[in-house]
Amino acid sequence: MPFIPHTQQDVTEMLDTIGIKSIEALFDEIPANLRIKNLPPILSSLTEMELARFMRERAKQDEGLLCFIGAGAYEHHIPAVVWDVTSRGEFLTAYTPYQAEASQGTLQLLYEYQTMMASLMALDVSNASLYDGASALAEAVLMAVRLHRKNKIHRILIPLSVHPFYRQVVKTIASQQDIELVSVPFDSATGCVSRESLEKIAVNDVTAFVIPQPNFFGALEDVDMLTDWAHAQGAFAIGAVNPLAMSLLKAPGQWGKNGADIACGEGQPLGVPLASGGPYYGFLCCKKDFVRQLPGRIVGRTVDQGGKQGFVLTLQAREQHIRRAKATSNICTNQGLLVTASTIYMSLMGPQGLRRIAAACHHNLQLLQDKLKHVSEAKIIFSAAAFHEIVLRLSKPVEYVLQELAKYNIQGGFNLKKYYPELGECLSVCVTETKTTEDIDLFVTQLNEALITKNNVCVHAQ
Amino acid sequence: MNNIPKTLKYSRTHEWVRQDDEILTVGITDHAQCMLGDLVYVELPEPESSIEMGQECGVVESVKAAADIYSPVSGEIIEINEALLDSPQLVNEDPYGKGWLFRLRPFENKVAGLLTADQYSKQIASEAH
Numbered sequence: 001m002p003f004i005p006h007t008q009q010d011v012t013e014m015l016d017t018i019g020i021k022s023i024e025a026l027f028d029e030i031p032a033n034l035r036i037k038n039l040p041p042i043l044s045s046l047t048e049m050e051l052a053r054f055m056r057e058r059a060k061q062d063e064g065l066l067c068f069i070g071a072g073a074y075e076h077h078i079p080a081v082v083w084d085v086t087s088r089g090e091f092l093t094a095y096t097p098y099q100a101e102a103s104q105g106t107l108q109l110l111y112e113y114q115t116m117m118a119s120l121m122a123l124d125v126s127n128a129s130l131y132d133g134a135s136a137l138a139e140a141v142l143m144a145v146r147l148h149r150k151n152k153i154h155r156i157l158i159p160l161s162v163h164p165f166y167r168q169v170v171k172t173i174a175s176q177q178d179i180e181l182v183s184v185p186f187d188s189a190t191g192c193v194s195r196e197s198l199e200k201i202a203v204n205d206v207t208a209f210v211i212p213q214p215n216f217f218g219a220l221e222d223v224d225m226l227t228d229w230a231h232a233q234g235a236f237a238i239g240a241v242n243p244l245a246m247s248l249l250k251a252p253g254q255w256g257k258n259g260a261d262i263a264c265g266e267g268q269p270l271g272v273p274l275a276s277g278g279p280y281y282g283f284l285c286c287k288k289d290f291v292r293q294l295p296g297r298i299v300g301r302t303v304d305q306g307g308k309q310g311f312v313l314t315l316q317a318r319e320q321h322i323r324r325a326k327a328t329s330n331i332c333t334n335q336g337l338l339v340t341a342s343t344i345y346m347s348l349m350g351p352q353g354l355r356r357i358a359a360a361c362h363h364n365l366q367l368l369q370d371k372l373k374h375v376s377e378a379k380i381i382f383s384a385a386a387f388h389e390i391v392l393r394l395s396k397p398v399e400y401v402l403q404e405l406a407k408y409n410i411q412g413g414f415n416l417k418k419y420y421p422e423l424g425e426c427l428s429v430c431v432t433e434t435k436t437t438e439d440i441d442l443f444v445t446q447l448n449e450a451l452i453t454k455n456n457v458c459v460h461a462q
Numbered sequence: 463m464n465n466i467p468k469t470l471k472y473s474r475t476h477e478w479v480r481q482d483d484e485i486l487t488v489g490i491t492d493h494a495q496c497m498l499g500d501l502v503y504v505e506l507p508e509p510e511s512s513i514e515m516g517q518e519c520g521v522v523e524s525v526k527a528a529a530d531i532y533s534p535v536s537g538e539i540i541e542i543n544e545a546l547l548d549s550p551q552l553v554n555e556d557p558y559g560k561g562w563l564f565r566l567r568p569f570e571n572k573v574a575g576l577l578t579a580d581q582y583s584k585q586i587a588s589e590a591h
Contacts, residue, residue: 150508292503317502317503317523317524317525317526317527317528318523318528322527322528323528326528326530
């Protein structure tokens with residue numbers, strides 16, 4: 001059955017109508033030197049049956065493994081009802097509403113999501129979501145630059161303790177727009193940004209300062225000090241946070257004397273499965289004063305002529321279909337399905353439930369830290385308090401240790417060497433509420449085994 | 463019928479200009495506010511900044527549209543109507559009075575290239591067809 005609606009006859013008729021000979025001729029205006037002549041061949045198509053089998057086999061590779069990898073994507077228990085409800089046709093097939101007010105159910109769901117997210121961040125407003133955590137941070141940076149437009153210089157401070165992928169995405173987007181990114185080092189003892197590390201960079205005219213919480217190493221930054229420092233520089237404070245952790249820790253709106261101005265991050269920990277890497281969604285919240293520069297869709301609640309409650313897309317004049325080139329961003333969509341799952345997840349858990357899960361994660365991390373005391377060849381390298389993730393320095397190559405753990409179906413953590421070569425043989429390890437005491441015991445035992453066993457690979461590597 | 467005071471000058475982009483000695487006051491016309499509908503937000507130029515004739519120097523945003531404000535003359539901004547930041551509806555209620563946008567000191571004494579009330583009135587009439 002053909003899924004492409006145009007027959008050869010249709011195509012010929014269309015080409016005749018506009019007076020050209022081939023589809024290829026439509027691309028004539030692109031300079032020849034910019035065209036790729038020989039694209040690598042795309043694999044021949046699979047049948048539906050072959051494709052389903054291929055995907056099942058790929059998915060199986062992630063099954064049955066004990067996952068201690070965090071580094072931006074976190075395994076949490078998701079109650080069955082979350083995706084059972086999310087998968088209903090009304091939610092599953094809904095796209096961003098164009099005939100907005102006809103979609104009251106979708107709008108109400110987004111409104112509830114915004115309310116929960118704003119309250120979790122202790123800020124006034126939330127948009128209806130963005131693509132992922134990294135692009136949400138990039139949007140937060142662009143937002144700060146627009147709010148600071150009176151300044152000719154656009155300088156953003158980003159600590160090296162921010163997720164390296166996020167820093168890459170921000171660099172990709174900001175570097176095209178005359179925005180200078182300045183890296184802030186972290187203290188090698190604590191793993192966090194200190195007052196001294198801020199003094200070291202000694203720059204002025206700062207537009208915004210990105211404050212991670214917890215940071216990429218799992219460590220808790222001194223957010224009050226950092227927020228007040230940013231404000232003392234006349235800069236915006238942007239929190240890049242794990243939303244689940246915010247149920248337990250001080251939320252961005254409460255940081256320092258005046259609170260962070262913008263908060264963003266990855267929504268995945270709230271009801272979205274790891275799913276081999278995506279799709280996830282980004283969130284973005286801010287103080288009310290800055291709402292006109294908040295990109296993306298915003299749903300508002302109002303009353304109709306008869307006084308009945310209704311939901312509307314609000315502040316649309318800043319979006320691209322009205323404001324064209326001057327829109328606050330080119331994002332007019334949202335990750336509706338994932339936001340649906342998150343909204344159901346958060347409503348099931350409630351503030352107490354979220355706090356209990358966050359506390360269970362932290363409890364498990366303490367258990368792990370405790371048991372690691374007996375592993376002499378693995379050292380926790382940072383002294384700052386941590387949420388549910390820590391960095392270990394190993395006495396053997398990280399790759400080797402991960403391979404050894406894989407033999408026991410353990411995904412041992414995230415290898416930091418590629419992104420932080422200066423740290424040496426370092427592994428980031430995460431434990432969420434999904435890990436039992438037995439799981440943690442198994443991890444510690446096998447880690448110890450791998451580190452103390454004499455073997456060729458290790459000797460060779462040394 | 464739109465109110466187009468004879469005493470003012472107009473730009474093709476629907477701004478009005480009033481001259482008081484060396485100072486010019488700029489706003490948007492009754493016709494413009496009528497077309498935009500209820501204003502919810504006004505963004506004004508930076509005081510003490512210099513702007514060129516025809517340069518974008520602000521935004522008026524209503525519930526259904528956002529439009530740029532173009533400076534009808536070249537000059538230095540000396541004052542902005544801060545009341546609009548909290549009460550943008552003043553532009554709808556009193557476009558030639560309390561709803562003024564900004565004041566500037568023109569670079570040249572003679573203000574050229576603007577329309578008279580009659581000319582502006584004809585322009586609106588032709589746009590309507």
